[in-house]
Amino acid sequence: MIIITIQHDHALDQPDELGRTRTGYREGMGSGELYEVARGSWKLGERAAGEHYALITFDNLVRQAVEIRRLVATVNGRSAIEGNVLNPGHPVYDEYVNKPSPVPSTQNPIRYFDSPIGHKPCGCGCGQLLASGRFAAGHDQTALHQRVKQIGTVDEFLDWFDAVAGPFVKD
Ligand SMILES: [Zn+2]
Numbered sequence: 396m397i398i399i400t401i402q403h404d405h406a407l408d409q410p411d412e413l414g415r416t417r418t419g420y421r422e423g424m425g426s427g428e429l430y431e432v433a434r435g436s437w438k439l440g441e442r443a444a445g446e447h448y449a450l451i452t453f454d455n456l457v458r459q460a461v462e463i464r465r466l467v468a469t470v471n472g473r474s475a476i477e478g479n480v481l482n483p484g485h486p487v488y489d490e491y492v493n494k495p496s497p498v499p500s501t502q503n504p505i506r507y508f509d510s511p512i513g514h515k516p517c518g519c520g521c522g523q524l525l526a527s528g529r530f531a532a533g534h535d536q537t538a539l540h541q542r543v544k545q546i547g548t549v550d551e552f553l554d555w556f557d558a559v560a561g562p563f564v565k566d
Contacts, residue, residue, distance in 0.1 A: 396487075396513060397449040397463075397476075398498055398506040401433050412436055412469045420453035426480050429459050435475025437505050439466065445527035448487050448513045449476055452496040460488045487513040 404421035411418070418432050433451040443466060451459040460481040466474045481488040490512050491497065498508050514524035519537040530538065543552040557563055 396497075396508045396510045397439070397443055397446050398452060398496060398508050399433055399437065399449055400452045400496075400500055400504045400506075403453075412473070413475060420458065426459060430461065430480050433459065434461070434477070436469035436473040437475070438472060439474050439505060442507055442527075443474065445529070446507070447515055447527060448481075448510075449478070450487075450491050450496070450508075452500070455496050455500055457491045457494055457496055460485070460492050462487075 402419045404417060404419040404424075406417050407415060410416050413431070413435060415431070420429070420432070424432075429451065433449075446463060449461045449463055450457050451461065461476060461478040462481055462485075463476055463478040465477050467477055469475050481492070483489065483492075487510075490510075497510070498506050509526060514526050515529075517523040517525055517531045517534050518529040519531075519534040519541065521531065521534060521537070523531050523534075525531060529535075543549055546552040546555045553563075
């Protein structure tokens, strides 16, 4: 889980890479506004790539939980999160939102946390729950070959692929 700590509401001298002229937390702001403030852009590091959720904290309290759909590169090696703001009833929301941050605050706005909840099933259908990433190690191959098998042999799969996607051109 990514823990993002945002600052208090403040104006920016010029629009930033996400087109914002203000950023930070303000009492009473809507969840859409908070999402726009918190989603980036940040120096996230490699670990961010497989994370399923982000928690947004301000003043050591979790203010929002976001299910990460993807990370998009912005400028200078920074990234912004694209995802869905969670609502009450979602286990990650219920566990963390409006409660103290699960990790102590530091100077760094980005921290990571091994949460016991919010795990997602492996994309191959084996049922294994993963704290991060779409597949357990090697299970991307399983998922791929399940799809091949649905078409037939590897030969038949390649013919089918070329017919659907256009002939494969090696670059
Ligand atoms: Zn699997």
